[in-house]
Amino acid sequence: MTFSGTALALTIASVLLVPQETLAQDSYSLSGQRVAIYNLVGEVEIVAGTGSEVSVEVITGGEDRGELRFETGEKCGANTLRIVYPDDDIVYPTIRGRTQVHVRDDGTFYGHHNWHRGFDWGCETQRRRQNEEVEISNRGRGAEAFADLRIEVPEGKTLEVYLAAGRITADNISGRLIIDAGAVTVEASNVEGEFLVDTGSGSINLDGGRGDIFLDTGSGEIEVRNIEGDVVILDTGSGQVTGSSITTSNLSVDTGSGSVDLTAVTSSDINIDTGSGSVDLTLLSAFDDLVIDTGSGSVDLRLAVEPDARIEVDTGSGGIDIDFPISVRRWERTNVTGTAGNGSGRLLIDTGSGGVSISRR
Numbered sequence: 001m002t003f004s005g006t007a008l009a010l011t012i013a014s015v016l017l018v019p020q021e022t023l024a025q026d027s028y029s030l031s032g033q034r035v036a037i038y039n040l041v042g043e044v045e046i047v048a049g050t051g052s053e054v055s056v057e058v059i060t061g062g063e064d065r066g067e068l069r070f071e072t073g074e075k076c077g078a079n080t081l082r083i084v085y086p087d088d089d090i091v092y093p094t095i096r097g098r099t100q101v102h103v104r105d106d107g108t109f110y111g112h113h114n115w116h117r118g119f120d121w122g123c124e125t126q127r128r129r130q131n132e133e134v135e136i137s138n139r140g141r142g143a144e145a146f147a148d149l150r151i152e153v154p155e156g157k158t159l160e161v162y163l164a165a166g167r168i169t170a171d172n173i174s175g176r177l178i179i180d181a182g183a184v185t186v187e188a189s190n191v192e193g194e195f196l197v198d199t200g201s202g203s204i205n206l207d208g209g210r211g212d213i214f215l216d217t218g219s220g221e222i223e224v225r226n227i228e229g230d231v232v233i234l235d236t237g238s239g240q241v242t243g244s245s246i247t248t249s250n251l252s253v254d255t256g257s258g259s260v261d262l263t264a265v266t267s268s269d270i271n272i273d274t275g276s277g278s279v280d281l282t283l284l285s286a287f288d289d290l291v292i293d294t295g296s297g298s299v300d301l302r303l304a305v306e307p308d309a310r311i312e313v314d315t316g317s318g319g320i321d322i323d324f325p326i327s328v329r330r331w332e333r334t335n336v337t338g339t340a341g342n343g344s345g346r347l348l349i350d351t352g353s354g355g356v357s358i359s360r361r
Contacts, residue, residue, distance in 0.1 A: 028072065028081050030054040035153075036078035036160040038108050040085050040101065041092040041136055042146045044163055046170035046177070049152030054159065056081055056152075062091070062145035071107055078160060082107035088134050089142025092165055098137035099183040099200070101164040105131070110162050110180040136165045136183075153177075185220070203239070221258075232267075240277065259297065278354065282361060288345045298354035304361040308341030312348050318355035 035054045049055055060068055067086035074080070084107040103109045109131070135142075146166075153159050158176040161168065163184050170177060170188040178196045179186055185202040188195065188209070196214045197204050203220040206213070209227040216235040224234065224243040232248040234241050240258040247266040259277035266285040270292075278297035283290070284304045292299050298318065306324050313320050313336045326338040340347075349356050 026058045026060075026070070028056045028058070028070070030056065030072070030079045030081060032079040034078040034158040034160070036075065036080045036111075036162065037149065037151065038080065038082045038162045039147050039149060040083065040103070040109075040134065040164045041090060041095070042163070042166045043148040044151065044161060044166065044168045045149070046151045046153060046159070046161065046168065046173060048172040048174070049154045051154055054151065054153055054157060057150040058083075059148045060145065061148070062143075064143040064145045065147075067143060068145055068147065069107075075106065075108060078158075080108070083147050085134070085143060085145060087143035088132055089140070090134060090136045091138070091140060091142045091144040092136055092146055093138050093144075095136055095138045095165045095183060097183075098135055099165055100133055100135050101182055102131040103134045108162070109164065110182075111160070134164075284361070286345075287347075290345070290347050292349045292351075294351045294354065296353045297351060299349055299351055299356045301349070301356075301358045302361040303358065306341060306360070307345060307347055308343060309345035309347040310339055310343050312337045313356050313358070314350045315354065315356055316352040318351065318353065320355070321357045321359070323359045 031053050037056065064086060069084040071082045071084060072080060101109050153173055153175065155174040160178040162180050164182040166184055168179055168181065168184055168186045170191060172190045174192040176194045177191060181199040183201050184199050186197050186199060187205045190208040192210045194212045195209055197216065199217045199220065201219040202217060204215045204217055204222045206215065206224045207226060210229060212229045212231045213227055214233045215222050217239065218237045219239060220236060221239040222234050222236050222241045224246065226245045228247040230248065231250045232246060233252045235254045236258060237256040238258060239255065241253055241255055242261045244263045246262060249267065250269045251265065251267045253260050253272045255274040255277055257276045258274065260272055260274055261280045263282045265281065265283050268285065268288045270287060270290045272279055272281065272292045274294045274297060276296045277294060279292050279294055280300045282302045286305045287307065311326055315334045319333060320336050322336065324340065326340045328338040330337045
């Protein structure tokens with residue numbers, strides 16, 4: 001399944017709702033290995049491109065679209081396109097509620113925190129720059145303007161997209177794709193390379209990915225399918241995580257509040273942590289280290305391969321059921337310790353409230 005057609009349909013639909021005299025179209029070509037695009041509000045479609053440059057088609061709309069400024073140039077090692085809005089208050093009818101963002105005087109925003117594996121989204125110069133708080137809402141006073149973007153990315157590029165409110169779709173991208181967003185939903189398919197997404201609120205959906213994958217949303221669901229990479233990290237402050245057909249050496253899943261439901265997982269190192277929510281995991285491979293920790297919620301673990309592991313299961317409240325042979329050191333209603341096979345790995349399950357079931361697949 002791809003999402004570029006959906007994004008195009010949404011863009012066309014939004015265009016049809018706006019009088020033609022309030023729309024304008026322009027295009028930009030950005031050279032260099034690393035390209036960064038900053039836009040406060042709008043729809044963004046990212047697709048594969050040809051040639052050596054990143055191509056950006058821009059459709060602007062809203063009564064105040066004529067006051068938008070488009071600036072280019074190098075910032076912190078990236079060739080940038082920055083869409084600068086004319087007011088500290090922006091009206092964007094499609095947003096739900098409102099969101100705030102600190103915008104620097106050069107039109108950049110976000111990108112000033114380190115992410116996984118030491119990647120620095122910003123630079124010291126950006127951190128020191130003066131910034132103003134901009135509020136985006138669906139009604140009220142302020143500048144009514146938006147910019148919808150279609151970005152064509154040649155293979156092997158690093159593309160960074162910064163968006164405060166709206167929607168992003170990406171399909172058939174090969175390289176390094178980094179998305180730093182606010183109130184934004186992200187849908188992607190067929191990405192290859194490194195894929196990093198950080199949203200303040202909004203769901204993340206990925207269908208088809210090869211390479212290291214880092215998905216983080218403050219509030220929203222994460223859904224992944226058919227992904228493969230050395231490292232897969234899925235993190236949501238509030239929202240469930242679901243996935244199928246995941247192959248990785250290292251899988252980390254963290255939810256502050258929300259269930260985890262993963263099927264057809266192949267991984268040797270797994271860590272699942274949820275503050276509140278059940279965990280349902282089907283593991284197809286042998287493992288070296290498997291840790292599941294939930295503050296409140298049941299755990300249902302199905303194994304296709306009998307483990308070689310030291311086993312410790314602890315529940316504050318709930319029963320324990322293990323249906324393969326283990327050498328038992330302790331078996332109580334809420335605590336079991338023992339060894340399965342040669343005991344070379346580790347299986348640790350801890351739940352504050354909820355039963356635990358470990359079974360053959």
